[in-house]
Amino acid sequence: MPKQSPSIKIVDLVEVCRQDRHKFERLFKQAQKIYHASFRSEEKESTACIRRFIWDAARDSGDGSGYRFCYLIPLLGKRVGGMFMFEMIPLPGKSLMAFLGYIAVDRSLRGMGIAKRLIQEFRRFFLAQAKQYKLKPLGGFGEVEKPDLSVADDLRNKIRPGFHHNVCNFGVMTVLTAGNRFKILPYFQPGISRNRGAIEPPVPFLPCIMRVFGKTFRKLPVGAGKVVDHAGQLKLPIKSLPVMNSAVALQMIHGVYNSYREGAEYSKNQIDKLEDNIRRNLEGYRKVYIVPIPDTAYIPLK
Numbered sequence: 001m002p003k004q005s006p007s008i009k010i011v012d013l014v015e016v017c018r019q020d021r022h023k024f025e026r027l028f029k030q031a032q033k034i035y036h037a038s039f040r041s042e043e044k045e046s047t048a049c050i051r052r053f054i055w056d057a058a059r060d061s062g063d064g065s066g067y068r069f070c071y072l073i074p075l076l077g078k079r080v081g082g083m084f085m086f087e088m089i090p091l092p093g094k095s096l097m098a099f100l101g102y103i104a105v106d107r108s109l110r111g112m113g114i115a116k117r118l119i120q121e122f123r124r125f126f127l128a129q130a131k132q133y134k135l136k137p138l139g140g141f142g143e144v145e146k147p148d149l150s151v152a153d154d155l156r157n158k159i160r161p162g163f164h165h166n167v168c169n170f171g172v173m174t175v176l177t178a179g180n181r182f183k184i185l186p187y188f189q190p191g192i193s194r195n196r197g198a199i200e201p202p203v204p205f206l207p208c209i210m211r212v213f214g215k216t217f218r219k220l221p222v223g224a225g226k227v228v229d230h231a232g233q234l235k236l237p238i239k240s241l242p243v244m245n246s247a248v249a250l251q252m253i254h255g256v257y258n259s260y261r262e263g264a265e266y267s268k269n270q271i272d273k274l275e276d277n278i279r280r281n282l283e284g285y286r287k288v289y290i291v292p293i294p295d296t297a298y299i300p301l302k
């Protein structure tokens, strides 16, 4: 049984930063505490870096392109209940994508629908941004940990995949090789540089996409567990699988890696190599097939 939903107000921290620096610092401190308690060190950016992104966004009245860094928090009275960082990135061809960065809810408030509310608010933000800048809303990209059924880990194998599949409607970018076998696009988050010169190794993730058609975020048209059999092979007629053009997939991944290139904490060299690797793996494939996250438990990462 889900716990009862609390009364929540979703607040845009960039807007708060614009209006009241003291209030911003108070709320940001609470939100960053939840962020630091929720993610492993190899995937986290520093608070100084995130504060700079928010300050820049608050100072910036926009370059007219439609780019925007966002940091939303759910407020329960005066208490910050979580955090959600994402970017809206314009792409060539007058389109707009979102890169969903980090979403976390305070441990004691999980399972009450707070993350679901944050995602609903994100959709409203994104579609409004596309409308304001007259851009075509393409959808969102997210980095999701691959389920690993060999370990007993509910957050990894049940809660996160459930949230990303049911609420975000994310699916994984794959190509279909000879013999109807799936291959997941080899996506890595660049390693963060901690000390001058020392860069951590890149972190493997599932490259996930949520699609917008017309002006609506769409659920995946195929259910979890329906696409990939236990041997990693297609178990549906290929026509029923959602697809996207490889060129569009590459454009979105380029948008994401460009966002990392902008950050001071990453190696541009390493990012170039990661992007080249994806490009090479897409050569010869015109289509990218979108597979439900839970099904990827049966596709080995090569």
Ligand SMILES: CC(C)(COP(=O)(O)OP(=O)(O)OC[C@H]1O[C@@H](n2cnc3c(N)ncnc32)[C@H](O)[C@@H]1OP(=O)(O)O)[C@@H](O)C(=O)NCCC(=O)NCCS
Binding pocket: 002, 038, 039, 101, 102, 103, 104, 105, 106, 109, 110, 111, 112, 113, 114, 115, 116, 117, 155, 158, 159, 160, 162, 163, 164, 166, 167
């Ligand atoms: C993932 C996370 C953000 C979900 O936040 P939340 O506010 O507890 O989520 P919600 O209550 O809105 O639930 C949303 C969905 O998540 C899944 N979920 C949440 N708690 C779950 C649980 N205990 N068991 C199974 N599924 C669960 C369900 O699919 C749920 O949808 P439903 O209620 O329709 O079944 C939260 O667990 C968290 O902060 N985890 C640590 C950080 C993290 O993993 N972030 C995501 C990766 S970036």
